[in-house]
Amino acid sequence: MDPECSRLLPALCAVLADPRQPVADDTCLEKLLDWFTAVTEAGSSLLLLQENPCLVELLFHVLKSQDLSSRILSFSLRLAGIFAAQENCFQYLQQGELLPMLFGEVGPLGGAAWTAPAVRSGWIQGLRTLAQHPSALHFLAACGAVDTIFSLQGDPSLFVASAAGQLLVHILDLAMRGPAEGRRSLQACDWPACAQKIVGHIEDSLCSTAIPQVTQALSVLTTAFGHCHGLWTQGLWVRLSPLVARLLEKDPVPASHSLVDLLLSVARSAPSSDRGLWETLAQTLSHLSPTQAGPLALGILKLQDCPQVLRTQAFGILLQPLACVLEAAAQAPGPPGLLEGAAGDSMTVDTLLSSKSACVGLLCCALAHLGLLQPLPQRPSPWPQAPLLGAAVTILRLCSGSAAPTSDVGGRLCAILVGCGRVQRAALDFLGALSQGTGPQELVTQVFSVLLEYLVSPESSSMVLKKAFQATLRWLLSSPKTPGCCDLDPHTQLFLTELLPVLQKRLCSPCWEVRDSGLEFLTQMTRHWGGQAGFRQALLASEVPELTKQLLRDPESYVRASAVTATGQLSSWGLCASPECPGAQQESLLVELLHILSTDSEGFPRRAVMQVFTEWLRDGHADVAEDAERFVAGVLQAASRDLDWEVRAQGLELALVFLEQLLGQRGSHCPYAEALPETAPPGVLAQALQVLCRVQLFEFAFRALFDCDRPVAQKSCDLLLFLRAKAAPCGGPQEAGDSPNVASVEATLQRWQAGEQGQPLGYLEPGAVVALLRSVDLEGLRDTLAESSDHVEKSPQSLLQDMLAAVGVLGENEADCY
């Protein structure tokens, strides 16, 4: 600890111990604890306490004081825990009987302060930090803390209850880990007493009829198997698995969620040869209700090594709800068990039909689980792509009311699902995920037709529509290309002609979310297919480009932003122009976007414009390439005045693209590598500098260098460093003599740095620029900027000062009042 902090510490301890001087801010105490943790990790706690006796005094004082706030009490308990984590310091504190007084029954535990959850939480956290060595175990046993922890498992505060469970696991681990671990047999009888006690408690809880108790025991075990990797955990499982298995015999299975968590946790940590475990899992799968079994099945399928039989069973459970739907909706009794081995069983059907919420819950879970499984390498193989596609399509049809099931179950399902947005969203997501695989053409046609149905239907909510657009995009992009031809296949082409009128209508929707997702869809589609003749033809024949342009004036800023991106993308592919007068159209779009950049009141459209412009410049968009200089000058001028830092940062991005086009690529994209001294030939450079001066890029970059938003300044710094590296040979020593006078410019820059950015830099000669680049300490600036903005304020010293000052200020105010 540095001397200054040592000097401040007594005063701080006095403030903390004084109930009349409340600490205003909880985060200060947290920071203080963090600091003490760092200090004790770096050195001896004992030494710290000996050098700063005020700390121990504080702890004693806390015990004596009656009217201290619960925060300070909690803080002290945690602080004591931090110190006592080191065994010698623990002994030191023990000598003074401080620890029993803090954590034993004579301490806060028995007092009124215990009613505050913060104190109970502090007590647990203190013990958690303290319990690092065998002495601590004895201490815990001696002061009867374990029983208190047991009772805290059922604490009304969820944080306290959960921390209590974790503490139990920690103590158990500490007790079992000891030096004797390797030799310790898996027989429970020779486990240490402390461990025996905890395990006994878990056993009792598992046998309890009270579900909360069972849940507590299961969650403690889940934590134990998830976090502890000692051999003893295997012994623990051997000892407890019969009790866990007994839970399965009950109907309904108690605390099923926690049970599933536990089993998965065990399965992840256990060796794959454990046959008993696989049997328990199989048994659990068959005992749990379809809704409860879903998460377990998913977890099993995600396991790396797992017997094939169990995997098949688990997969069957995930498929069952879909199999039921397929079966119920089948027009004629089709081949039984369309999904192999997963014919809809009666229990699943009962769940589906029992209530709307049960049906929706089960279907959504099944769809989400299968969607998660789909992209995984360990997904079941063969993957029943076609039946799954069929099921997704059927569910979507049931939800829209367009399916006409003939069976009784189908009719009731239809009545439950019709118009259900949650299932629609889940099914559309799932359908989108399935686009990664292939399917028989007939089914793919059905997929497109159901997607179109959703896009057309006025009943689709904005969220459903968004999902429908996303799924459509995924399917469109995965649709096969006709072999030997780079154009779209006829099915897709046909679909497009039906899709575009719908898109047109959606772009006119009164609901802005719909217009927005329509535009996003259009942007994505154009990005991928802008070059496809079939797409271009269909798009140009529709009114979509014109409508998109009209949406640049939409009242909703998000829509304007999306419209900017979409028109930018369309224009990049030459799809914005009407065939009659291409030039005029393009020109006006550029003007219109510039207008948005300089006048729009919201940030999103302006950011979108900057992105489009950057892209245009990078891709050599025809209208930009025509007079890139004028374009860049205009854009930078508009961007430099912008109040939104992202716009300014994007302006630097655009400037960088321009630079690279003039001077060649940056040497390395790795931000840590020094820019290679790959300088530009002098002729090119001089010309380039002339251009850069004309477009006033330097004024923009230097302004950005002193920007109040750090990312902008950093970006500008990088840009100038790059430029300097390129310009290194230019203006070598031979020019030092007639170096232009940059003093006035430097003075201006200093004022800018001080925050007065009113004065313009004026026109700069290339020579002056080079001189300026050399004279400004860019590296230094870069290092400063790399520090986080609060690096000065983060030091412990300043923390202590702040806390003292805050109290002082409070005191002054009090005095003022009288």
Added chain:
Amino acid sequence: MKLYCLSGHPTLPCNVLKFKSTTIMLDCGLDMTSTLNFLPLPLVQSPRLSNLPGWSLKDGNAFLDKTELIDLSTVDVILISNYHCMMALPYITEHTGFTGTVYATEPSVQIGRLLMEELVNFIERVPKAQSASLWKNKDIQRLLPSPLKDAVEVSTWRRCYTMQEVNSALSKIQLVGYSQKIELFGAVQVTPLSSGYALGSSNWSIQSHYEKVSYVSGSSLLTTHPQPMDQASLKNSDVLILTGLTQIPTANPDSMVGEFCSNLSLTVRNGGNVLVPCYPSGVIYDLLECLYQYIDSAGLSSIPFYFISPVANSSLEFSQIFAEWLCHNKQTKVYLPEPPFPHAELIQTNKLKHYPSIHGDFSNDFRQPCVVFTGHPSLRFGDVVHFMELWGKSSLNTVIFTEPDFSYLEALAPYQPLAMKCIYCPIDTRLNFIQVSKLLKEVQPLHVVCPEQYTQPPPAQSHRIDLMIDCQPPAMSYRRAEVLALPFKRRYEKIEIMPELADSLVPMEIKPGVSLATVSAVLHTKDNKHILQPPPRPAQPTGGKKRKRASDDIPDCKVLKPLLSGSIPVEQFVQTLEKHGFSDIKVEDTAKGHIVLLQEAETLIQIEEDSTHIICDNDEMLRVRLRDLVLKFLQKF
């Protein structure tokens, strides 16, 4: 209690309820779908229509009327639930000998008048040179082309009524306010309750002292312009008659309004015109409000909106003055003061213009592209016919159907082939089946009665079992021309006791909270009110003739034996018998009570819930003794 069902159209109901001694007609909607069998009546001579071959342009319009199921002159009152459900009123009040009263709220009457006025105006301004009715003869009708030859009961089709008949019919209406209690002949009380569907629309509660029938017709739970629906007052109904649900249960009004706006905007952006065939009141207010919020954002502020109807001006202005019938939001605006509907601002800023017809000012102001709201939604008469002819040829234009009353395909039939785009966005804010099931759960009527259409899924979507009423016990259904005996028996009637008679009563408490007294009185019944009056003093015997007749009227007032109440505890009774010297007593349990057997005296005492018999042979002394013992356990009054 009976219900005579005169209409088969679930949203244009006409039922007659016989309840106690009253005959109440519930609504008289006019089913105008038969007009679809006729050709449009063009305002401007249409060469296309007049040159059609064959059976054209020979008859005036006619409408379906009621069957002769009940003599309508016996109807005491007609209760109107909303302006759409009173369109047949002139046919009933003017041609059936009806002499009763019609009850309706003021907005219903005023807007109903506008609808009728518009209808009469549409028909009368294109008079026919000739009319034919011979074709209604079944032998001729048979030969006509389809669908005319398949039309049922054409003989009941009527010519449209005249303005004179309308005025006369409306003069029979008595205005009522929500929650106002109206006594009908002292027998029942009827009360209009807000139904949330349209300005002044109401459901009706029809109650006697011990029975309650609720009539729900055209209600809405959506937040549109009218006052919200009063659900609480529908509770505790014995029977709930449920009509006027949404005609398009699969279309959510919000989505349809969105669809309407999207299509309107798309058309106008492309330089096309939009035609909206509509009624002059109702959904149009909400559509104008949506457009008011939407046009600026959609960049449509330069597009003119025209509302053309003979009653356009009155409709727009009436809507602004019925503040007390509006939803809370709109009511509060009146106090600011601001017009409750934003269409006032649209008119002020010249974005919305209204005209009585296409002739006159409109032709000067007309500018395209534009949006036109005009009637009639059947496309058979009204200014809409002209616009269909005018705009039908261009694919830039769009007709958007928002009224669900007519099949849009049939409405369009005479205009085919049509290049104009057709969009069907039916906006029906009335209850859908999900809302109905919530309503029924909330209100919990003992029985539900509804048109048979509501008890099964729509024929086109037979798998949609969610599109029907699902309640317990299952709803009773009716169809046209059916008489339904409503499933409850009247068990009680309220009787008033005159104070002086009440004073003379001596109630006796027979168990906690229950007291009894015997009453001797004269029951006096007049105007369905029953009163118990003190009996006249026994007449002095006199010789006068007059007196004698008076004494004939006086019922015999014999001194009555006291009434007994209570039950006999068998064990105690047996103990008492033993105390009084009876021995050898046996008690047998029977299904209805007990038999006490006095074997020695050869006597049986049968004790049942409502009777006690002492059976002993010829020993009156013994019987009296036993009787007195029994009576000890009972209370007399």
